[in-house]
Amino acid sequence: xxxxxxxxxxxxxxxxKVTLSCTGNSNNIGSYVVGWYQQISRGVPKTxxxxxxxxxxxxxxxxxxKSGTTASLTISGxxxxxxxxxxxxxxxxxxxAVVFGGGTKLTVL
Amino acid sequence: xxxxVESGGGVVQPGRSLRLSCAASGFTFSNYALHWVRQAPGxxxxxxxxxxxxxxxQSYADxxxxxxxxxxxxxxxxxFLQVNSLRAEDTGVYYCARVMVGAISRPFDxxxxxxxxxxxx
Numbered sequence: 001x002x003x004x005x006x007x008x009x010x011x012x013x014x015x016x017k018v019t020l021s022c023t024g025n026s027n028n029i030g031s032y033v034v035g036w037y038q039q040i041s042r043g044v045p046k047t048x049x050x051x052x053x054x055x056x057x058x059x060x061x062x063x064x065x066k067s068g069t070t071a072s073l074t075i076s077g078x079x080x081x082x083x084x085x086x087x088x089x090x091x092x093x094x095x096x097a098v099v100f101g102g103g104t105k106l107t108v109l
Numbered sequence: 110x111x112x113x114v115e116s117g118g119g120v121v122q123p124g125r126s127l128r129l130s131c132a133a134s135g136f137t138f139s140n141y142a143l144h145w146v147r148q149a150p151g152x153x154x155x156x157x158x159x160x161x162x163x164x165x166x167q168s169y170a171d172x173x174x175x176x177x178x179x180x181x182x183x184x185x186x187x188x189f190l191q192v193n194s195l196r197a198e199d200t201g202v203y204y205c206a207r208v209m210v211g212a213i214s215r216p217f218d219x220x221x222x223x224x225x226x227x228x229x230x
Contacts, residue, residue, distance in 0.1 A: 002153070035216025037154070044223060045146075045154065050209060050216040087154050091214030096168050098144065098156035 003099035022088035034071040118224035131188040131205030138186040149201040
């Protein structure tokens with residue numbers, strides 16, 4: 001069982017807005033910046049968000065936010081190439097470890 | 110540009126050892142914390158170990174503590190993961206990942222392409 005909780009699967013149509021969530025506790029999400037990672041077809045993970053900052057080269061239809069112990073990744077204007085597995089992670093100070101969510105499979109219909 | 114290139118994976122029998130390497134380039138190696146993250150077949154990402162920017166602090170997942178050792182060579186800009194007493198459940202792709210500048214607790218910004226470790230008799 002993962003320390004961070006993500007939806008197992010989310011789907012949306014092209015152009016739609018979807019939000020993926022990542023829930024933890026005060027030891028992790030409540031205290032540290034959350035990273036979001038996209039993995040297409042089990043390839044190399046790619047960072048698509050850290051906190052609410054967009055890495056260079058990532059389209060601005062991706063945005064991130066956090067409220068208390070839940071972080072969110074929103075994709076506005078969903079595109080076919082966004083279909084992937086998405087993982088969240090952050091540091092947990094009680095564990096002195098990085099913790100990951102179980103991943104969300106995003107399907108673009 | 111930032112590059113992380115892993116090597117050293119392979120097929121190994123249970124109980125044996127391997128040393129994984131991650132050659133870093135395109136950034137100042139001594140300014141960044143580096144981590145190892147693995148992914149078992151059909152499973153999600155799992156954090157393995159971390160090394161602070163100066164190599165002075167290491168952290169490990171409970172599942173590998175006492176068996177794996179992370180280290181770095183500042184003369185060759187290489188991160189290592191010594192993996193001992195391998196088990197079938199250690200099978201997977203091992204990725205090297207850099208964090209954003211700053212503390213070991215920062216999110217990852219760059220990932221290597223991974224190296225596959227298969228533990229099988």
